Amino acid sequence: MRLRIFLSLVLAALVGGVVAPPDCPAPLIWRKGEGWRYESGGVSTAAPNPTEQLALARSFQAQKDYGHALDCYRRLLARWPASAAAQDAQFGLAECLSRKGYHYKAFKEYQALLAKHPDTKLFDEVLQRQFEIGNLFLAGERDKAWGIRWFKAPEKAVEIFEQVVKNGPFSPVGPEAQYRVGVAQEKLQEPKLAIRAYEKVIERYPKHPLAETAAFAIGLAYYREAKQAEYDQGAADQAITAFSDFLVRYPRSNRTEMARQFLVALQREQARGLFQIGQFYESNRKYKAALIYYNEVIEQNPQTDWAKLARRKVETLTPRLAPAPPAPS
Template sequence: MIIKRKLYTIYIIALVLSSLLLAEGAAAYWIWTPSIGRWINPKDAPKETPKEQFEYGYSSYQEKEYKKAISEFLKVIRSYPDSEYAPEAQFHIGRAYEDLEDYYKAYLEFQKVIDLYPYSKRAEEVIEHEYTIANLFFTGQKRKLLGIEILSSLDKAAEIFLKIVENAPYGKMVDVAQYKAGECYKKLERYPEAIEAFHKVIENYPGTPLVDDAKYQIALCSYEVSPESAYDQQMTEQALKGLEQFASEEVSSPESERMDEAILKLKEKNANHLYDIGYFYQSRKKPDSAKAYYQETIDKFPGTMAAKEAQKRIDALEGRASKALEDSDEKTKKSWWKIW
């Protein structure tokens, strides 16, 4: 009986001691933090001051432990959001992702400095980093998905260039950023967006040396759009006018040969438009109206296939050529007209 009592006493003492130890462990494992209003594990607790916490994160950054540095910088932002070290921590998160070569994520983190801390002393430096990242994407750097570089990033380059313009509309690089956004859209064959971007270079930065280049790019993009808009004569005429202006000014460009080819095609297209109207009137037995449009085709676009055909039809209408030409059908005409 005495032995049983002793064993029972030992059991109770052991139970109490284990409870105390568990309670002590639990108390040490989670503590209430008034500054952030939640329980946290002490090992994840921030340092006592924002300066100490930032310096701890920065030491990891200097040692190239970028993921750890990001984690420690986040503690500055979450625990001391109103401190002077919060924007610094956010900036260095961007730098850490940049060093990890996760460039789009780096851009997003850099942009948070502008969005959350608009008066940060790092604002200009942020824009420089964003410009560097945009240029990387513009020149072929692929974007990562799950850590793997697989996504083409011209669209992201355009996004970042335009964000730079939005961030600092009067900054030192905005005219170039606006122009490069247009180049991105042009490479993506998103020509209407490219035209809009190049127009903004001319409208918003009239003093930039890029104005002439922007006009040239508008002309080329208009040419690319015009075949898709068979009845948009204004677009075709705008493209032709722009290209002819550059040809007359002898503006040097690596695309000069392509520009000459584009001018010829646009002239042919405009000539075809006038010829079509003349053909329409001829088919409706209105020879005077038909001849007027045929003559305009010849006068405005001499040397084109349409002008040569227009002359034949004028001759036929005036009895100077075979009636067989006058009776030619649309299918015959289309055999030479369809040049695109």
């Protein structure tokens, strides 16, 4: 008899230790329709219907208890996915994730809301939240996973802004998101992709104030490339074209004077490059080719100091190409 009582007590202790150990922060609870679930801190996150479940989730969220709020929202979406409260639950889930620093996960949950409910009443607000998350990554926010903030992720800014544009190209944040794709690409050292993003701003939103900003940014992107080019004048030519187009399109812009200054600097840079190519051919005694480039300096940038030097070169080299006089008979 004593042995039977002892074994019963041991079994009860073991079962009690498994189901709800004294130091367990999340007791295991069984509910009909849900099965076994852990409840964090022993706090109930369950309600009998979706309306009360949503209210419970929002009460936790209002208290900044985002962990329990997330449990409530997830429970609602799992148990009542087709309920009227599901959209608000999905939105609340994303909000709480963002509050806990899981911004990329939050972006994904906002996107899931739009995928499930494309006509949601929360459409504009979702796009605004996604746009704000993109700005966080653009500003240097570190991606968070498993409770740890890892590395800066500007490539996520590109992904998010592109998705915002895809979701609502003509929404209040559409033009700004498209422009910021270009800014993020520049941070990623992808000037060609940045330029294409800026071009899309001008193509899609020609009357938006950001079209002017994007046009100027195109010139700047080419200018930065030209600064690195020694003998390849393609970037410099494209930058000159971009700033020239800017001055034609936006003659009253407050960036006009700056565009002119860049244009002068680029023309000087272009002349220098052409002159150096001419010098290269001259040093290899290819005088005809050298003269072609010296003459280009004079024709394209006649007011520069390089043009003065090119004229002297032309005067010096031209006689060398003159046909030799016929031998006396």
